Amino acid sequence: xxxxxxxxxxxxxxxxxxxxxxxxxxxxxxxxxxxxxxxxxxxxxxxxxxxxxxxxxxxxxxxxxxxxxxxxxxxxxxxxxxxxxxxxxxxxxxxxxxxxxxxxxxx
Amino acid sequence: xxxxxxxxxxxxxxxxxxxxxxxxxxxxxxxxxxxxxxxxxxxxxxxxxxxxxxxxxxxxxxxxxxxxxxxxxxxxxxxxxxxxxxxxxxxxxxxxxxxxxxxxxxxxxxxxxxxxxxxxxxxxxxxxxxxxxxxxxxxxxxxxxxxxxxxxxxxxxxxxxxxxxxxxxxxxxxxxxxxxxxxxxxxxxxxxxxxxxxxxxxxxxxxxxxxxxxxxxxxxxxxxxxxxxxxxxxxxxxxxxxxxxxxxxxxxxxxxxxxxxxxxxxxxxxxxxxxxxxxxxxxxxxxxxxxxxxxxxxxxxxxxxxxxxxxxxxxxxxxxxxxxxxxxxxxxxxxxxxxxxxxxxxxxxxxxxxxxxxxxxxxxxxxxxxxxxxxxxxxxxxxxxxxxxxxxxxxxxxxxxxxxxxxxxxxxxxxxxxxxxxxxxxxxxxxxxxxxxxxxxxxxxxxxxxxxxxxxxxxxxxxxxxxxxxxxxxxxxxxxxxxxxxxxxxxxxxxxxxxxxxxxxxxxxxxxxxxxxxxxxxxxxxxxxxxxxxxxxxxxxxxxxxxxxxxxxxxxxxxxxxxxxxxxxxxxxxxxxxxxxxxxxxxxxxxxxxxxxxxxxxxxxxxxxxxxxxxxxxxxxxxxxxxxxxxxxxxxxxxxxxxxxxxxxxxxxxxxxxx
Numbered sequence: 139x140x141x142x143x144x145x146x147x148x149x150x151x152x153x154x155x156x157x158x159x160x161x162x163x164x165x166x167x168x169x170x171x172x173x174x175x176x177x178x179x180x181x182x183x184x185x186x187x188x189x190x191x192x193x194x195x196x197x198x199x200x201x202x203x204x205x206x207x208x209x210x211x212x213x214x215x216x217x218x219x220x221x222x223x224x225x226x227x228x229x230x231x232x233x234x235x236x237x238x239x240x241x242x243x244x245x
Numbered sequence: 246x247x248x249x250x251x252x253x254x255x256x257x258x259x260x261x262x263x264x265x266x267x268x269x270x271x272x273x274x275x276x277x278x279x280x281x282x283x284x285x286x287x288x289x290x291x292x293x294x295x296x297x298x299x300x301x302x303x304x305x306x307x308x309x310x311x312x313x314x315x316x317x318x319x320x321x322x323x324x325x326x327x328x329x330x331x332x333x334x335x336x337x338x339x340x341x342x343x344x345x346x347x348x349x350x351x352x353x354x355x356x357x358x359x360x361x362x363x364x365x366x367x368x369x370x371x372x373x374x375x376x377x378x379x380x381x382x383x384x385x386x387x388x389x390x391x392x393x394x395x396x397x398x399x400x401x402x403x404x405x406x407x408x409x410x411x412x413x414x415x416x417x418x419x420x421x422x423x424x425x426x427x428x429x430x431x432x433x434x435x436x437x438x439x440x441x442x443x444x445x446x447x448x449x450x451x452x453x454x455x456x457x458x459x460x461x462x463x464x465x466x467x468x469x470x471x472x473x474x475x476x477x478x479x480x481x482x483x484x485x486x487x488x489x490x491x492x493x494x495x496x497x498x499x500x501x502x503x504x505x506x507x508x509x510x511x512x513x514x515x516x517x518x519x520x521x522x523x524x525x526x527x528x529x530x531x532x533x534x535x536x537x538x539x540x541x542x543x544x545x546x547x548x549x550x551x552x553x554x555x556x557x558x559x560x561x562x563x564x565x566x567x568x569x570x571x572x573x574x575x576x577x578x579x580x581x582x583x584x585x586x587x588x589x590x591x592x593x594x595x596x597x598x599x600x601x602x603x604x605x606x607x608x609x610x611x612x613x614x615x616x617x618x619x620x621x622x623x624x625x626x627x628x629x630x631x632x633x634x635x636x637x638x639x640x641x642x643x644x645x646x647x648x649x650x651x652x653x654x655x656x657x658x659x660x661x662x663x664x665x666x667x668x669x670x671x672x673x674x675x676x677x678x679x680x681x682x683x684x685x686x687x688x689x690x691x692x693x694x695x696x697x698x699x700x701x702x703x704x705x706x707x708x709x710x711x712x713x714x715x716x717x718x719x720x721x722x723x724x725x726x727x728x729x730x731x732x733x734x735x736x737x738x739x740x741x742x743x744x745x746x747x748x749x750x751x752x753x754x755x756x757x758x759x760x761x762x763x764x765x766x767x768x769x770x771x772x773x774x775x776x777x778x779x780x781x782x783x784x785x786x787x788x789x790x791x792x793x794x795x796x797x798x799x800x801x802x803x804x805x806x807x808x809x810x811x812x813x814x815x816x817x818x819x820x821x822x823x824x825x826x827x828x829x830x831x832x833x834x835x836x837x838x839x840x841x842x843x844x845x846x847x848x849x850x851x852x853x854x855x856x857x858x859x860x861x862x863x864x865x866x867x868x869x870x871x872x873x874x875x876x877x878x879x880x881x882x883x884x885x886x887x888x889x890x891x892x893x894x895x896x897x898x899x900x901x902x903x904x
Binding site: 144146147149150155158159162163166169170173174177178180181182184185186188191192196197198199200202203206207209210213214216217220221224229232235236239245 | 392402404407408522526529557561563566569573576580603607610611618763883884886
C-alpha cells in the first residue's frame with residue numbers, strides 16, 4: 139500500500155503502543171473465547187444434557203428457553219462492554235500515543 | 246487464468262448437476278437462507294438423524310394431505326407495494342449514480358457512510374428472507390429447536406465485532422485481497438483471494454436467486470424465470486449505476502422495512518397474548534392442535550403415551566436438531582463464517598474511521614440480535630394462532646408461516662386489513678432479497694475488478710475513470726452470470742450452496758484473515774495454503790456430505806413405504822384413496838431413483854455432517870500455519886509492525902484510503 143514514510147518498527151516499540159496492544163489483545167481474545175465457549179455450551183448441553191433443558195423455571199417456560207434467551211443477552215452485553223472499554227480506554231490510549239508521536243515528530 | 250478456470254469449472258459443475266440432479270425436496274424459500282443450511286430443507290428430511298434416511302414422504306403426506314392450501318396475496322395491493330419499493334430504490338440509484346465517479350465511490354461510497362447508516366446497512370446485508378420466513382416457520386413446526394437455531398446468526402456478529410471490524414477498517418481498502426496482500430507477494434495472494442471471494446459470493450448469490458425466484462413465484466403467481474430475471478435486472482441496475490452508495494441505501498431501506506414488519510408482527514402477537522409471554526407459552530403448551538402435531542407428526546405415537554405432556558415437548562429440544570455434532574459443526578460455520586464473508590467485510594470500508602466501524606457493527610449486532618429474538622415470538626405465535634397443521638399444509642417446510650400470520654393478524658384472509666398486511670410482509674421479503682443480492686454482486690465484482698484487473702493485470706496503474714468503468718462492466722457480467730445460473734439451478738438443492746458459502750468463509754477466509762492481522766510469521770505461503778486447502782477441503786466435504794441429493798436413498802425410502810403399504814394390503818386391509826396415491830407416488834419415486842447415484846457417483850454420503858465446519862475450519866487453520874512455517878519470508882515478518890500498528894491505532898488510515 140502506501141507510505142514507508144513512517145518508522146513503523148520504532149512506533150511498534152513505543153511503550154505506550156505496547157501497552158495499548160497488550161490491553162487490546164487480552165481484552166479482545168479473552169472476550170471472544172469466553173463468548174464462543176458460552177455459545178457452544180448451548181449446542182453441547184442441549185445435546186448431552188437434555189434433562190437440564192426441561193426443568194420448568196417460570197410457569198411452562200423452561201431452563202432451555204431461558205438459556206437460549208441468555209445467548210441474546212450475552213451478545214448485547216459483549217457489545218456494550220466492548221463499546222465502553224473501547225471508547226474509554228482504547229481510544230484514549232490511541233489518542234495519547236498519536237499525540238506523543240506527533241510531538242516526537244515520528245508521524 | 247485461475248479465475249477463468251474457476252468459472253469454467255463452476256459452469257461445468259452446474260451443467261452437470263442440472264442433468265443429473267434428481268431433486269426430491271423443493272423448499273419454497275430454499276436457499277434464501279442466510280441461515281438456513283438446515284432451516285431451508287426443513288421439509289422433513291432433517292427431522293431425521295443425518296445418516297439415516299433422507300425423506301419420509303408418508304408422514305409428510307399425512308400432514309399435508311387435506312386440500313393443499315395456498316397463500317393468496319391480493320395481487321393488486323401486493324404489486325402496488327412492490328412498485329413503491331422499486332420506485333423508491335430507483336430514485337436512490339439515480340441520486341447515487343451522480344455521486345459515483347471514483348473507484349472509492351463505487352466500492353466504498355467514498356468512505357462517506359456514517360456508523361449509524363452502516364450499522365443498518367450491515368444488518369440489511371445479512372438478514373435474509375430465509376431468516377424472516379424460514380426460521381419462524383421452523384419454530385412454528387418444531388418449537389424451541391427453531392429458536393435455538395436463531396442463536397447462530399445472532400452470535401455470528403461477535404467475532405466481527407471483536408476481531409474483524411476495526412482492524413479491517415484500519416488496514417484495508419476495498420476488498421479481502423487488500424488486507425491479505427498487505428505484506429505478502431501481492432499478485433498470487435490477490436488472485437487466490439479473488440477466487441475465494443467469488444466462490445463464496447457466487448454460491449451464496451445463486452442460492453439467493455433460486456430462493457427469490459421460488460418465493461416470487463408463489464407470492465405473485467408469476468413464472469420462476471420471470472421472477473429470477475426481474476430480481477436480477479433490479480440487482481444489476483442498483484449495483485452498476487449506483488455502486489456502493491445505492492447498495493447501501495437499498496440495504497438501509499430494507500433493514501428498516503424488515504425491522505418494522507418484524508416488530509409489528511411480534512407486537513400484534515403480544516397484544517393477542519395480553520403482553521404476557523408466559524401466557525403465550527402456556528397457551529402454546531395447552532393447544533390441542535400443537536399437542537396432536539407433536540404426537541402424530543413428529544413423535545409418531547399413534548396412541549398417546551400415558552402421562553406424557555406432548556405440549557410441553559414443544560418447548561424441549563430435539564424435535565428438529567437431532568445430531569449433536571451437526572449442530573456443533575454448524576455452530577463453527579456461524580461463529581467463524583460470518584466474519585469471513587467478503588460482502589460483510591466490504592461494508593467496513595465504507596466508513597471513515599475505526600470508531601465508526603465499531604459503532605456500525607455494534608448497531609448491526611443490536612438490530613440483528615433483536616430481529617432473531619423477535620422471530621421466536623412470531624414463530625410461537627404462528628404455531629398457536631395458525632396451528633402447525635395449517636402451516637405445513639401450505640408449505641411443508643413452514644416457510645409461509647410469517648405470511649399467513651400477517652394475513653391473520655391483519656384481519657384474516659379476504660379482509661382488507663389482512664390483504665394489506667400480507668402484501669406489506671411480501672414487499673418486505675422482496676426488499677430483503679434485493680438488498681442481499683446487491684451486496685453480493687458488489688463484493689464479487691470488486692474482487693474481480695479491483696484485485697484481478699486493476700492490481701494484477703494493470704499493476705495498480707489504472708486511472709479512476711477506467712477503474713469505475715471496469716467495475717461497472719464486471720458487475721454487469723457477475724449479475725448476468727448470477728441470473729443465468731439462477732435459471733439453471735431452479736431444480737438444484739441450493740441448500741448445499743449456502744452450506745458451502747459459509748463453510749468456505751469459515752475455513753478459508755477467516756483463518757488467513759485473522760493470521761494476517763495478528764501473527765508476525767504469517768506470509769504468502771501461509772495465505773495461499775490456508776485459502777486453497779481450506780476452500781478445497783470444504784468443497785470436497787460438502788460434495789460428499791448429506792446435503793447433496795442421493796437418489797438411492799430416496800429409492801430406499803420409497804421402498805420402505807411400498808413395503809409397509811403392501812404388507813397392510815396383503816393383511817386384508819383396503820387402502821383408502823389417500824394411501825393409494827401415496828403408494829403410487831412411492832412407486833414412481835422408486836423407479837425413478839433406484840440405482841441412481843449423487844453428483845459424485847455415490848449411493849450414500851461419505852461424510853456424515855451437513856456442514857463441514859467442524860473439520861474444515863481446523864484444517865484451514867493448520868494449513869495456513871504450516872504453510873507459513875515451512876516457507877519463512879523475511880519481508881512479511883518485517884512488515885508485520887506496519888500492519889499491526891495500523892490495525893491497532895488507525896494511523897495513516899486516511900492516506901491509505903486516498904491511495
